[in-house]
Amino acid sequence: MLIRAGVAVAVFAAMSSGCTPPQAPKGAAINDKVYAVTPADIKVKGAVISGTLSEMKVVERVEDGSGRVDQAARLTGKLILTNVSKDLSLRVLGGKLIYIDMQGRPIALEDKRTEPTLRASSPYGAPEWLDPGQDASQPVEAEFPVAALKMKRLKEIRLELLYIPSPYKQETMNFGVSITQP
DSSP states (O other): OHHHHHHHHHHHHHHHHHHSOOOOOOOOOEEEEEEEOSSSOEEEEOSSEEEEEEEEEEEEEEETTTOOEEEEEEEEEEEEEEEOOSSEEEEEEEEEEEEEETTSOBOOOOTTOOOOEEEOBOTTSSBEEEOTTOEEEEEEEEEOOGGGGSTTOEEEEEEEEEEEEEEOOOOOOOOOOOOOOO
16 A cells, blocks of 8 residues: 555656646736827817816836837826817817927838827717807827937827817796686
């Protein structure tokens, strides 16, 4: 009996040490490289709409040691749009961001990167309506051109909004009524 138990323990030990897969070597750590955007908050005003783009920064994910880019640069922030009109409702359809260089020309994105667009919609997926005096906010996360990360290359960020104005009217209606005794 003792011989069988000793052989079973030896076989189990050999199986458990030989069956475990070798651990994969750990890859280099990936860290966020954060670029500050100055100024971090920008306010602009148009004829019927004003906007604030705040908390702006550019984030790029880079592998430690090698410097290999794991995720290309992206602009993040928060956009608040306000309808400053007194008599128009606005149906905000969306917009796009354009990065402008020091000569006033757009900076192109690299190959296979999507155009930086904004989608303006309510939580239910319908287009956002802004009545006079009303505001709406949404997070911004958009592709950012690597060429714009170079010092003294980026002059401004342009936001082109697409919206449909609609006349806003408020009316009062009076209904003539009387009450009779039961």
